[in-house]
Amino acid sequence: MNATNDWGAKARELLADRGIVVPVAKAFELVDAPAIAVPDLRPIFDRLMEAAMVVCDHHKDGVDARAEMERNCRGLMPRLQADLFDHFQQVLLAANASAAWS
Secondary structure: OOHHHHHHHHHHHHHHHOOOOOOHHHHHHHHHOOOOOOOOOHHHHHHHHHHHHHHHHHOOOOHHHHHHHHHHHHOOOHHHHHHHHHHHHHHHHHHHHHHHHO
16 A cells, blocks of 8 residues: 555544444545645735835834834725725825925
């Protein structure tokens, strides 16, 4: 028996102990399933942090406030990180526009 068969047999045995029966063909489908592409979320965080630090510059925030901003940004789900990045872009554009009219 090869390693794949050992794994499949072990998985079926563990599932059978819980009352779940997995046909052999189905077990191998799971092994051979294509990998799911996971989007690279790091770039949005990098851009968010860059924008966050510009916002901190605008407010003349110190080291502690910048560290808190980074912690808060890291604590957000990626979707919310993207939303916050968009918000910071809008705020920075508005600040630049008002500064140009001053």
